[in-house]
Amino acid sequence: MFDCLRSLTLTTAIGEVAYVTNDLRDSDPARPPLFFWHGFGGGSSRYEWSAVYPAFAAEYPLFALDLPGWGASEHRDQSYTVAGYVAHLLQCLDQLAQQPAVVITSSLTAAFVLQGAIAHPQRFRGLILTCPTGLSDFGQDYRQTPLAQIARQPYVDIAFYRLGVANALSVQSFMANQQFARSSRISPEMVATYTAVAQSAGAEFAALAFVRGDLCCDLSRFLPHLTVPTYIVWGEQAKLPPMAVGQRLAQLNPEAIRAFDVIPEVGFTPQLECPAVMIGLMDRYLGELLASP
Numbered sequence: 001m002f003d004c005l006r007s008l009t010l011t012t013a014i015g016e017v018a019y020v021t022n023d024l025r026d027s028d029p030a031r032p033p034l035f036f037w038h039g040f041g042g043g044s045s046r047y048e049w050s051a052v053y054p055a056f057a058a059e060y061p062l063f064a065l066d067l068p069g070w071g072a073s074e075h076r077d078q079s080y081t082v083a084g085y086v087a088h089l090l091q092c093l094d095q096l097a098q099q100p101a102v103v104i105t106s107s108l109t110a111a112f113v114l115q116g117a118i119a120h121p122q123r124f125r126g127l128i129l130t131c132p133t134g135l136s137d138f139g140q141d142y143r144q145t146p147l148a149q150i151a152r153q154p155y156v157d158i159a160f161y162r163l164g165v166a167n168a169l170s171v172q173s174f175m176a177n178q179q180f181a182r183s184s185r186i187s188p189e190m191v192a193t194y195t196a197v198a199q200s201a202g203a204e205f206a207a208l209a210f211v212r213g214d215l216c217c218d219l220s221r222f223l224p225h226l227t228v229p230t231y232i233v234w235g236e237q238a239k240l241p242p243m244a245v246g247q248r249l250a251q252l253n254p255e256a257i258r259a260f261d262v263i264p265e266v267g268f269t270p271q272l273e274c275p276a277v278m279i280g281l282m283d284r285y286l287g288e289l290l291a292s293p
Contacts, residue, residue: 005021008020014078014080014088015069015073015074015075015076016068016073016074017068017092018071018072019063024062032125033062034102035101036049036062036105037104037105037106038070038071039109039131040070041174041179042161042165042171043193043194043196043198044071045071045194048106048269048272056282056286060286061097063096065092068206069202075201076202077205079214081215082216085112086119089109090116101124102286105128105130106268106271108210110127110129110130110132111133113129114129117226117228126229128282129230129233130234131269132232134218134219135215136216136218137249143212166195167199172186178268179269185274219249220248223252224253228256229256229258231258231261231285232250233263233270235266235267236262258288
């Protein structure tokens with residue numbers, strides 16, 4: 001059915017992108033391509049979904065991508081903006097997909113995908129999102145937080161990144177105290193992978209744009225305009241943002257948001273903390289999308 005997952009690159013307006021894909025050129029045309037994008041945070045990359053997307057490689061064309069400025073993609077010293085990332089996501093869909101795709105993503109990247117889906121719904125078959133956030137939802141301005149203020153200070157920002165983000169102790173601490181509900185689920189491989197990505201040359205450019213708040217938006221302002229079928233998964237013990245914010249967001253558009261499933265005793269990356277449960281939920285969502293007109 002397919003040879004294997006292979007690594008390729010794609011040239012886009014804001015940088016060369018690294019991604020993995022399978023070889024399903026003769027697959028069932030009724031099965032839409034699946035696009036996996038990671039969320040934002042120190043050391044983020046497509047590794048976030050690496051325990052999930054292989055489960056669908058035999059039946060769906062799939063693409064798991066590193067965003068520009070992250071992972072193995074190009075790390076340009078440039079301005080990273082919401083509009084730039086939204087345009088980038090749409091460009092990837094245009095260049096890699098021949099039909100409307102199902103996009104699977106998380107956290108702040110989900111906010112960018114939602115904006116793209118509202119503006120160009122014909123490019124999307126459905127959305128599967130974990131803990132989507134604009135980080136400034138319902139008028140809460142992340143840019144006024146102490147962390148964002150520190151990241152705006154010249155020279156201090158680089159020191160903060162190197163000492164507070166791009167080292168194994170910081171990665172381990174963040175995973176244990178913020179990202180995961182149970183630290184026993186954190187593996188040495190996870191820590192090593194996130195640390196290596198965070199320490200790669202130029203990784204601070206996009207990461208600091210994120211920490212400064214350059215990429216924040218208010219999901220509550222545009223989510224009511226969504227028409228693409230959407231499924232949301234939330235970790236019960238997620239802190240960034242908490243489940244209560246997710247429930248408020250889902251209530252803004254019950255017609256488009258077809259499910260809001262909560263996974264108990266899990267943090268804000270269920271795809272990494274409990275991939276088997278995530279695979280089961282995704283299989284159900286994809287079945288519903290295939291069954292709908």
